Amino acid sequence: MAAPANKLSTARANRTAPPSALPRQRIWLIGLLTLILLLAVGLFFWRRSSQPSAATPAQPTTTPALTIHRPIGNVNACRTFPAFVATLGFSRTAFVSTDARPQKGATLIEQDAKGNIIRTYQHPSWSTAGYMGPPVVDKFGNIFLIPAPWINVLDNPTIKQNIIYKIDTKTGIMADYVHLPAAAEPSTENPYGLLGLSYDCDTQSLYATSVAGSTRNKEVGRIFQIDGATGKVLDQLDNIDAFGVMGFNGAKGKRLYFGMARTSDIRSILLDDNGHFVGESRVEFSLAGLGAHGDEKGQRLSVDTDKILSVRSLEFDFNLIAPTELRRTLFKYTYNANSDAWSLADSVPLQ
């Protein structure tokens, strides 16, 4: 803003300058031409500013801090066992599942050594938000969940699809954690809101992807960085429909990886020391042409301790096709630290 302020000062100074000696008609002509020229320039910049382009990244106000060098690997190893599970008498092999369809919400499940379910538990609050996506656990054992419409929106009304829920590690009670802002009102074209969620132990941040408000012709989704302790939105990327999301500490810094919801691309964006987004995202690789359909999207991303990136793909076209009808593929990628890039190692059809 400093430069424009200087220009304004100049303009003010001109107002006190003596009248020009040029004939009045020539002054008017020059003024008119200048007016047209400057209006055109002003309009050009105004239009560019109102239509952000990938080629002209918006600049952060401050220089991002990129000083911390972390070991290469995943960023969610700090997650701990929820405290409330022990108070319920479940063993430490128990886990919270959201896949026990048609059971709504989350369910605590304990299995025997053979994988048989021996007991389950569901607090009444756990089913109040309809069907949900996979749970994400933080370093304190809190469980975070996002809604996930299943076949219809009877239990998942569109106006409640941008809420992150939290099961408190101590009480075991689920409650709204944060209502994330959508760029546009929901419509019948898009029953979805939040699609992806992950936790970063280093910055104690949650990352959530949302397509709330997006339509066939308008991509207005967002990726949020959320304070894992307070629920405050710390940063966000706009106008991007993304699906699965995952943090990873690479050879050249911390990055957030995410599958795109409209294309088969897997992209990533640099994160600073505080987990804020830096610069523009880049394409890491694409699932296009792979898998059962060739247009599957990256639904779930995770990295194991061997630095193998697993991408579970899903046919996704912003409709409510029953999951039983979908074919999925599990892709495995290996990390090359020298090139800070991933290579496809294997793919397995999932039924």
Added chain:
Amino acid sequence: MVIVKKPANILPLFLLLSLLLGACNRSEPTATPSMPATTIADSTVASSPAADPGLLIPRATSVGPVQALPLLAAHEQQMRLALQQPIPILTLQTGLDDNQRKAQELAIQDPRFQADLHDPATGAPLRNEIFGIYPLRESDVISATAACHQNQCLRVELYNYAINLTTLAVVDVTKQTVLTVVKVPYTQPDIPPALTQIALEIATNAPEVAEALGYKPADKDAMMANTKTALNRSRCERSEHLCVAPTFQKGEWALWPIVDLTDGVLVGIRWTAVGSSVPVTEKKLQNDVITKRYCETTTPLARDGWQLDYMLTSSDGLRISNVKFKDKLLIDSAKLVDWHVSYSQRDGFGYSDAVGCPIFSQAAVLAMEPPQVEALQEGNKQVGFVLRQRFFSEGWPNPCNYNYEQRYEFYTDGRFRPVVGSLGRGCGSDGTYRPVTRIAFAGKQIFAARQGNNWQTWAQEGWFRDPTTAPNPNEPPYRIVDAQGHGFYMQPARGQFADGGRGDHAFIYVTRRHPDRDEGDADLVTIGPCCNTDYHQGPEKFIEPTPEALTDSELTLWYVPELKNDGTPGEQYCWAESIPNNGIYTTKTYPCFSGPMFIPTEK
């Protein structure tokens, strides 16, 4: 003087302010890096002629008689002969050296290689063809094929058309042994030259291709300048058929005819910009054509004295509106709101499916074909026309996949019947389908039920269940008419319509329409759960807790039949089965159609 000079003095400031405003706006501080707001990324719809979504060609009307396509006919004859062999594999016969012949023979004799040649249930032979025999590349050698470092090895590639499976055998020709056999589901090997020629034959003889190009192309015209190949990669990911796309360049544009080599037909055509990296596939073509032509656009239709508009909705199926017969407006709109499917052997298990547009919709079962307008026959006599739409799951008729048909039948004598049916298959043979149809009649109406020779007018909103007793065609049980008595009698389906239907036993609801309150005129989200067995199917929400008076008002009629499926051989109903037929799987359907007939009160 002051007045004259003032503009001249203000102008520079104004100009600079204009510039500053633009610049300020541009440099507005933000801590949130931003992606551009975009429409669906697709270079194929950038500008004309690619702005056109393409053309879907009904498979039943491909390129004409097979006799006109000698290569295709010869290949089908070869395949028929192969299916009669003990090992039903169409082998490669031409262009092979001795080692390739030896490798092919060794592979097809290997029991592992033969594992999927027949239908496991019936033993019927399936269509299998050797597509290629190639030297094993050094990079392909794994521990199981380590001998190939020293010996000559070939890879034999087999394609199974019926189950869309590639089987790969690595043959050590030196030792005359098959080292490995690997199955790769849902994939196709590179096709052999003979199939390339057949694909070209189908494409170059298709009238749709000639019409799009403006001339009948020759084989040599199918050449992408940038790829130096006649075929582009394509997919038929929904039908799981073997598909390729011979591509014809015209200026800056390329025409992609998608050729289905499993059925030997043209699936559709689409223009793209030359060099587009987005392949045209069956699914993409279907989604784009249906979305552009039927989800974003209303189509008018006039035929046999009827006039109407139709459009695919997000979740209410195919919606018709402004329905007139002989210029009289009769129906404001009709649509299919929900499909409720419950399974009796598992309490509370089922689905509440919406049907509608294939992308960006709340539909669980999708329109993958365009609406069809067909002649309506009674015997050999044409009595009107049908507007038909099917919605189905990609995996149908496999278990837990669905196929729903919606039909609007318009008769030349003024009768009208909204029909919905299930073509199976569902998650079991204990299923009950309860589709919810909504009909909004035009103008103020009176609904009445027959009581002997009299009509009992409904004074307020309500519901009832149509009995299962045999219908009397001369005494329709219900009528919906205007104050002058003009309108329709309603004859619910009780098995009398010769369409295989076994009776609807329908819940029928009549509600008051409100000009200032939307109770379903706009797209409705799912209004009822899967598994209620009583009248709680959704429409009661617009009645309870306090039914409104129906007098002097426009009416909405909701019709919810109850259709129990059956998978018992010989008794199949709401059912579908996959059966091997000439080496591939075809679907045999046992639909259960439902829906009331509306008969004009005036002859």
